[in-house]
Amino acid sequence: MVADCYRREALINQALPAQIPAPRLQWMEEQDGWVVLGFEAVDGGRLPATPWKPDELTATLDSYTITAEALSTPPARLQHAGIKPVGEDGDFADWRNLARGATPTNVLPSWMPLDLLNVLAGLESGWREAVVGNAVLHHDLRQDNVLIDADGAAWICDWNWPCLGASWFDLVLLLATAYADGHDATCLFAQHPTSRGVTAEQLDAALAALSGFFLTYGGRPPADWSPHIRQHQTWCGEVTLRWLADRRGWTF
Template sequence: MLPSCPPPVPYHATARRPAWETLPATLRAAIGDRLRAPVVAARTAGAGFTRGFAAVVTTAAGDRAFVKAAATAEQPRLVDWYAREAAILDRLPAGLPAPRPRWTLDVAGWYALCLDAVDGHTPRMPWDPAELDATLAGYAEVAAALTTPPAALVGLGLPHLADLAREDILWWGEVAAGREPTPSLPAPARDRLPELVALESRLPGYAAGATGLIHGDLRLDNVLVDPTGRAWLCDWTWLCHGPAWFDLAGLLLTAYASGLDADALFARHSAAAGAPPDALDATLAALSGYFLTTAASAPATASPHLPAHQRWSGEQSLGWLARRQGWT
């Protein structure tokens, strides 16, 4: 078992969000109207890296719901993301461990998305083995259900991981070509740029043939574990066509950082069945370049903790890859 390496800020405390009381009165009243009773309490979500409003709200009638909201003029990208997530959640197969959508509204220059509230908590690091097992089981259920995508989801025209990789994930080639500055690298990977470029370049080809759908952003902070021990997967904005092992590798970064045998967890999971022998290495190379490069250009609209978390995630990706490759 490797030593654990905690993130710079715990995942359950990374968010910087507006409080319920700061939302426009017209928006608060409209949300209450849709919930059929005034909101009397709001518990802000502590996880996440955007500055959008997100909270479990409780009404005077005792109803609980999870509401996300963003200002149309100031946060247009968030509005687009919430609208996309609403469309995706509405079309996911029933019974999956994903929050169910209730409604959306557009009022007072704000867009709001309401979901069923999940009574759960963000897993802590290092991972509790039972919570990690539950999360891996939940993802196995999701991956199996999306292997043959429902026509309603396919009809949304979702992107393909192969294209996303070429457009926005593969950064080591840009660094090697001098189009991006070289990020500070830990010692084992300092002289490995050619190998990193070669490994990450395999990802689009490996992903191109995938016909199923994947979550696309499967991380510890997008998981909630309920009192029964069931793990729920949240934040479905980035659903795309791709191989399930890509999601699995991204999730297991925090297992590696927790000192667990992430190689064994990857190898025995159903989502890794049929993966190319070096699919995990190609994914870790790509993720390391993405996180380390984008850490230097995090948007001002994001949580102030995002750059440090991206840097940490990139270092964990590189550390795991270096150990697998035998780099010293």
């Protein structure tokens, strides 16, 4: 399973347009079921500081502007890689499943008001229409998938899961991490070029979809293939839900 992910990353990385700020694959080796990828070194490359520093967050948003422009329509080489629309392999229906009792509510944090389930289910139901598009998305644009180089520029890494959709959908999870660190994520979203024309309801639908997905998966039993994945998923779910709550004026 993991080896297939690395094979996929190698295929996608080699198909990325030249202007995208991403480290490029230099070599790949396979032996006895193991896959090793070697990427070009990023001079002085390091993860962004935690909490986000304003200049590093700005650099990352600028790099995503370049990326989104280059991928506003799927380049031929990426089309040949078989990139699918977001949600083609499954729906974000977690709040709806919780609201109708198909998923037990004990997967949710204790502070989550259950009287919001129907409201969240309603918001979530609009996610697919909200994020439809033909742009190529990174689809995992998190703080730990970014490197800051010696000059302060940001490089976007780990191109395992690209899909097709609206470019702004990539910003939601990235800016959720900024929200967690005290930044005005809604303002930063509105200022980004990819958000042009996006309504408040579209953003809220995306936040509902992501929060339900992460909270539900975070409540599953531990995964032996990644011992900290459930903790990370729960954190992502709580952050996206709190950002949504802040936007809707909900108090937990």
